[in-house]
Amino acid sequence: MFVFKDMAKTLINGDETMTVSQARDLMREKDIRHLPITDAAGKLVGIVSDRDIRSALPSDMVDTDSSCREESVMILSRPIGSLMTKDPVCVYPFDTLQDVLLLMQRHRVGALPVVDEDGILRGIVAVGDMLSAFIEVMGIHQPGTLLCVLAPDRQGEMKKLIDTISDEGISTGSILVARGIQGGDGRKAFFPYLLTNNVARVKQKLIEQGFEMLEPVKWYLDQLPKKS
Amino acid sequence: MLRTGFLYDPRFLLHVTGDDHPECPDRLRLIVENLERSGLLGQLMQIKAEKAKQHWIETVHHIRYIMRFEESCAFGMPSIDHDENRICYDSYDTAMLAVGGVLKAVDAVMEGEAANAFCAVRPPGHHAEFDRAMGFCYFNNVAIAARYLQEKWGVKRIGIVDFDVHHGNGTQHIFEKDNTVFYYSIHEHPSFSYPGTGREFDIGMGDGEGFTKNSPVLPGRGDTEYRKRLTDDLLPAMSAFQPQFLLLSSGFDAHVDDLMSGTNLSTEGYNFIFRLLVDLAVRFCGGRLVSVLEGGYHLDTLPILVSNHIKYLADLK
Numbered sequence: 001m002f003v004f005k006d007m008a009k010t011l012i013n014g015d016e017t018m019t020v021s022q023a024r025d026l027m028r029e030k031d032i033r034h035l036p037i038t039d040a041a042g043k044l045v046g047i048v049s050d051r052d053i054r055s056a057l058p059s060d061m062v063d064t065d066s067s068c069r070e071e072s073v074m075i076l077s078r079p080i081g082s083l084m085t086k087d088p089v090c091v092y093p094f095d096t097l098q099d100v101l102l103l104m105q106r107h108r109v110g111a112l113p114v115v116d117e118d119g120i121l122r123g124i125v126a127v128g129d130m131l132s133a134f135i136e137v138m139g140i141h142q143p144g145t146l147l148c149v150l151a152p153d154r155q156g157e158m159k160k161l162i163d164t165i166s167d168e169g170i171s172t173g174s175i176l177v178a179r180g181i182q183g184g185d186g187r188k189a190f191f192p193y194l195l196t197n198n199v200a201r202v203k204q205k206l207i208e209q210g211f212e213m214l215e216p217v218k219w220y221l222d223q224l225p226k227k228s
Numbered sequence: 229m230l231r232t233g234f235l236y237d238p239r240f241l242l243h244v245t246g247d248d249h250p251e252c253p254d255r256l257r258l259i260v261e262n263l264e265r266s267g268l269l270g271q272l273m274q275i276k277a278e279k280a281k282q283h284w285i286e287t288v289h290h291i292r293y294i295m296r297f298e299e300s301c302a303f304g305m306p307s308i309d310h311d312e313n314r315i316c317y318d319s320y321d322t323a324m325l326a327v328g329g330v331l332k333a334v335d336a337v338m339e340g341e342a343a344n345a346f347c348a349v350r351p352p353g354h355h356a357e358f359d360r361a362m363g364f365c366y367f368n369n370v371a372i373a374a375r376y377l378q379e380k381w382g383v384k385r386i387g388i389v390d391f392d393v394h395h396g397n398g399t400q401h402i403f404e405k406d407n408t409v410f411y412y413s414i415h416e417h418p419s420f421s422y423p424g425t426g427r428e429f430d431i432g433m434g435d436g437e438g439f440t441k442n443s444p445v446l447p448g449r450g451d452t453e454y455r456k457r458l459t460d461d462l463l464p465a466m467s468a469f470q471p472q473f474l475l476l477s478s479g480f481d482a483h484v485d486d487l488m489s490g491t492n493l494s495t496e497g498y499n500f501i502f503r504l505l506v507d508l509a510v511r512f513c514g515g516r517l518v519s520v521l522e523g524g525y526h527l528d529t530l531p532i533l534v535s536n537h538i539k540y541l542a543d544l545k
């Protein structure tokens with residue numbers, strides 16, 4: 001749940017004096033798309049993405065044009081400090097996945113540098129790390145079964161569901177809750193991911209308690225506009 | 229009628245999984261009782277099980293896992309690798325016996341004594357990985373049979389069709405880099421069903437790329453979807469691969485009555501699968517096919533489906 005667990009801890013960073021060309025080569029060599037830039041003390045001063053570099057260069061479609069080539073050479077020899085995003089959005093190691101998700105969405109960035117309270121670069125967290133983190137949070141890196149359960153939206157349904165699952169001695173990888181999935185019928189859907197193969201009995205018990213098992217295709221067809 | 233082999237041994241009941249476990253001895257007891265009652269059992273060539281030589285288990289499983297499993301049983305541990313993989317003192321011997329029995333069924337077909345065979349074994353095998361037990365499975369019966377066919381009988385290309393409702397992760401992993409064994413599985417979609425593997429993008433890797441194929445089926449779907457996927461996915465894949473022997477991981481848990489899954493295959497839908505697989509074996513393998521029981525947990529339905537399956541094998545339907 002915390003950034004420190006899921007961030008890339010191996011520091012690959014540049015400094016402001018390196019050229020755009022050097023930065024580009026480093027990113028290619030390390031196969032990364034975001035390069036944090038630090039000062040001599042290791043403090044984060046900026047970040048540059050492969051996209052920043054690409055969009056600064058003239059299109060390589062017109063490779064033959066000599067003025068373009070000159071322009072490219074000129075840009076590539078400039079210091080990276082002139083191209084980077086200064087004082088970028090960053091997170092602390094003790095921030096959460098929730099923070100990272102919302103920041104990535106708000107600022108439309110694919111990676112956030114991670115700094116400590118002194119501003120020293122400690123790592124970076126990218127979209128790929130978020131995917132891995134969520135796969136783990138949902139428990140789906142482990143074998144299990146996903147139930148799709150519809151329940152009335154009232155207090156106590158979640159408890160009933162969890163009690164039934166734990167009475168069966170089944171461990172749970174995650175439970176996702178979705179409201180309004182059934183289009184205004186006032187029910188909500190639970191998606192418990194159970195770390196077991198053995199789901200026949202727990203399903204039977206849930207059905208006996210009035211829960212409905214949702215079928216994906218049937219659900220989708222119900223969402224389509226009704227022919228009148 | 230064809231000469232169909234039937235492997236069963238009462239010692240398969242000695243793997244006791246405890247109260248309320250779906251993979252219970254009654255599964256086999258009821259299968260055999262039903263075959264007896266209908267008179268079908270008497271028409272089949274009986275195959276007796278004997279313990280597999282450890283060498284054959286080692287073609288698929290790591291020696292340390294084999295020993296760990298043996299010791300866990302001997303020391304009275306309640307389970308291995310996950311608490312749903314229950315074990316008792318006799319589980320190891322039973323698993324050895326199941327593998328050995330399947331290998332004898334393979335021999336019977338290769339020697340021409342039987343045209344094909346069904347193996348009513350416990351414990352099942354397709355979830356068992358190289359180095360660990362999973363999903364009620366300890367030794368991967370079918371995977372070991374494939375290696376045995378290659379090493380002992382020199383059969384080059386083996387087709388495995390797994391129609392258990394769960395993906396056979398163990399079998400897939402064991403052969404994913406191998407272009408001599410084609411693993412095809414049709415199962416409930418991994419977003420919903422145990423163990424969560426077996427997506428269409430799993431197609432094998434390295435030399436084995438293109439020799440694994442998965443057809444996930446969404447919960448709620450049944451006969452029509454199975455018919456379509458088997459026709460569109462399995463048949464062309466097997467035509468291209470040209471297997472010389474067909475091994476089946478036969479699971480009966482995709483049936484609408486079986487709450488272990490959300491798929492709604494009917495009894496008729498299963499018959500379609502049985503017919504198609506027998507035809508497939510005839511077309512490419514001279515009819516040579518060994519079918520091995522995996523899952524199937526609805527105790528009223530399972531014996532009927534197995535009996536139907538055997539009728540198709542024996543050309544009685």
Ligand SMILES: [Zn+2]
Pocket residue numbers: 392393394479481522523524
């Ligand atoms: Zn199964």
